[in-house]
Amino acid sequence: NAGVTQTPKFRILKIGQSMTLQCTQDMNHNYMYWYRQDPGMGLKLIYYSVGAGITDKGEVPNGYNVSRSTTEDFPLRLELAAPSQTSVYFCASIPTRTGRNSPLHFGNGTRLTVT
Amino acid sequence: AQSVTQPDIHITVSEGASLELRCNYSYGATPYLFWYVQSPGQGLQLLLKYFSGDTLVQGIKGFEAEFKRSQSSFNLRKPSVHWSDAAEYFCAVGPSGTYKYIFGTGTRLKVLA
Numbered sequence: 001n002a003g004v005t006q007t008p009k010f011r012i013l014k015i016g017q018s019m020t021l022q023c024t025q026d027m028n029h030n031y032m033y034w035y036r037q038d039p040g041m042g043l044k045l046i047y048y049s050v051g052a053g054i055t056d057k058g059e060v061p062n063g064y065n066v067s068r069s070t071t072e073d074f075p076l077r078l079e080l081a082a083p084s085q086t087s088v089y090f091c092a093s094i095p096t097r098t099g100r101n102s103p104l105h106f107g108n109g110t111r112l113t114v115t
Numbered sequence: 116a117q118s119v120t121q122p123d124i125h126i127t128v129s130e131g132a133s134l135e136l137r138c139n140y141s142y143g144a145t146p147y148l149f150w151y152v153q154s155p156g157q158g159l160q161l162l163l164k165y166f167s168g169d170t171l172v173q174g175i176k177g178f179e180a181e182f183k184r185s186q187s188s189f190n191l192r193k194p195s196v197h198w199s200d201a202a203e204y205f206c207a208v209g210p211s212g213t214y215k216y217i218f219g220t221g222t223r224l225k226v227l228a
Contacts, residue, residue, distance in 0.1 A: 004158075033216075035218075040124065040220055040221075041220060042119075042205065042218040042219055042220040042221055043159075043205070043218040045215060045216075048215065058215070090158060090159070092159075103149055103151075103161040103164055104149075104151075104159070104161075104207075104216060106151075106158035106159045106160075107158050108156075108157055108158045109156075109157075109158055
């Protein structure tokens, strides 16, 4: 199993451009998450999904959109990139069948710079 | 409100010295607690977790953590630090509601040779 795979690893965007951060997992996990990590701020939840076709907002959803058409994929869309979206983005998933003590499985992150 | 506090932003220790990273939480029910480690350019890797039973839990890479309900703490320890332990460490609690996890702001560990 590859686990959680994120692409691209790095990206530089100009203000106002759009892009999609890709996330796919091959573990058949139902729950998937998008976090952003900023220095000294820890991880903030952007969006999460409890299964195909179901998504919900986290703490910092503004400026982002998500979709979940399959169990495996959970892409994050930035429509109008802003400098405040410069961050490292992590996708994660959990195997909900094992209950609430399930740890998150993380991808290796996408480092995004908006200039 | 649920929260996790890691009071130390940076910690520097010498190789071979002992280590303790602090984590305090605020949570309405019995917490599920986790420690993750993040090496530069990498995602977060689970070190250990606590959800019930023995309050001293063992993890990978020689780490352990002790759950103290009376102090709302879940401190991470290692008896002898190796240079490869230099990384950022995150404490997390959860999940609450619909499987949301709350992370602390992290402690960056530097190891001196």
